């Protein structure tokens with residue numbers, strides 16, 4: 001028996017992040033399509049993205065909330081107030097999961113006092129069950145609701161519960177990280193093509209290399225520097241590439257990228 005067979009989940013906003021979560025839940029067979037509801041701005045696009053796979057398109061947020069036990073706030077942060085205010089009276093018995101980056105517990109509590117909510121930052125690899133959900137430690141779910149929700153999310157992601165002060169930085173590494181990693185992947189693809197590989201082959205090799213390197217670190221616990229050293233033979237080929245990356249400022253660029261994101265978030 002599937003422990004989530006009676007759950008319904010509704011997405012307020014059905015863009016990149018909501019679709020990734022829904023896809024992950026379907027891919028991992030945690031939910032069936034008919035357990036998933038969503039609303040968005042563009043009705044035709046919403047229908048294409050939901051009904052073709054057997055999910056329910058809802059006309060508005062009120063319909064979505066009414067039909068869902070778990071309500072996922074998946075609009076852009078600046079839209080949260082506008083979307084949530086008209087459904088406030090329907091939220092009393094719901095588990096509210098915000099995925100809006102920069103919408104922590106305090107902001108949601110001010111907007112939706114007395115409701116059961118938790119703020120999180122997921123990432124797009126949830127679509128293939130390999131994601132991360134950074135969840136804020138401070139929330140207003142009951143113990144049962146928290147365990148039901150995190151149980152569900154853990155089927156498609158690593159669920160990391162963090163204190164409020166560290167949610168932002170963690171969310172930047174894991175939530176924005178897929179964009180940064182994809183740039184590295186794309187660059188390796190270009191490099192492969194420069195040297196005669198087909199783009200498809202270059203991307204396939206680079207993707208598996210990135211996934212495998214991450215897994216090697218997770219499973220061995222080896223320091224990333226030691227992992228790098230173990231590839232570089234003295235006087236060999238890899239060290240020449242490593243030196244080129246250092247001259248190109250790879251590490252500094254990565255540090256600057258995370259600083260830039262955090263700086264933008266803190267200006268809000």
Ligand SMILES: NC(=O)C1=CN([C@@H]2O[C@H](COP(=O)(O)OP(=O)(O)OC[C@H]3O[C@@H](n4cnc5c(N)ncnc54)[C@H](OP(=O)(O)O)[C@@H]3O)[C@@H](O)[C@H]2O)C=CC1
Pocket residue numbers: 012013014015016017018039040041042043045046061073074075076077079083099100101102121122123124175176
């Ligand atoms: N993308 C990512 O990797 C991550 C995103 N997030 C967070 O997820 C949230 C959504 O981001 P993302 O999915 O990328 O953004 P998208 O722009 O892809 O999706 C936003 C969705 O909101 C819908 N929308 C706009 N206005 C309304 C409205 N009035 N009522 C209902 N729905 C509406 C849009 O509808 P339509 O499509 O019809 O225009 C769209 O489906 C953000 O708060 C972001 O911070 C967090 C972590 C990672």
Ligand SMILES: O=C(O)[C@@H]1CCC=N1
Pocket residue numbers: 101171175176
């Ligand atoms: O760029 C954004 O706004 C969202 C938040 C985290 C990842 N993407």
